[in-house]
Amino acid sequence: MNRSEIMLKKILIAADGSETSMRAAKMAVGIGKTTGALVTAVYVVDVQRLAQLPGYASMPGLKDNLMELMFKEGGEALEEIEDMARDAGVAYERVIAEGDPGEELLKLCRDPGFDLIVLGTIGKSGLARFLIGSVAEKVVRHSHVPVLVVPVKDKE
């Protein structure tokens, strides 16, 4: 291997269904195409956030309904990225995890071991007053692999 070359074998893309994460996915697939890396998209079902909703404990069935919606949202996002990867001829794999999104993403980076993680600056909450969302911030702070954080829009 040439000394200036880097090896990218596995790229992790964090997808929460937001437009920004889809921009990030496009970038990840593009990098996969150039490097020949496998692209894995992951959606994390955020169970803890559900538990903080008002009425969560008192309304039977609410949890199941919301979980179902999240699995559906995840499935759709991961399928959209699968289409992108197929069009680009990039090897693709999908994962749905459950738990705290930041923790799960960091865990996945360690084991089975990714070379790069790609995510958006903001996600579903997308509060413009924050520069970067809490999940993205956690990953940037604690990741042991390079992190590519894709902004909302290109600068004009």
Ligand SMILES: Nc1ncnc2c1ncn2[C@@H]1O[C@H](COP(=O)(O)OP(=O)(O)OP(=O)(O)O)[C@@H](O)[C@H]1O
């Ligand atoms: N549940 C999730 N599963 C997979 N990736 C996620 C998830 N949540 C966030 N991400 C990734 O992190 C990026 C930033 O989202 P983040 O959640 O940090 O911001 P936010 O939703 O705007 O704010 P917050 O969640 O802190 O209220 C998203 O574009 C996506 O790439």
Ligand SMILES: [Mg+2]
């Ligand atoms: Mg979020």
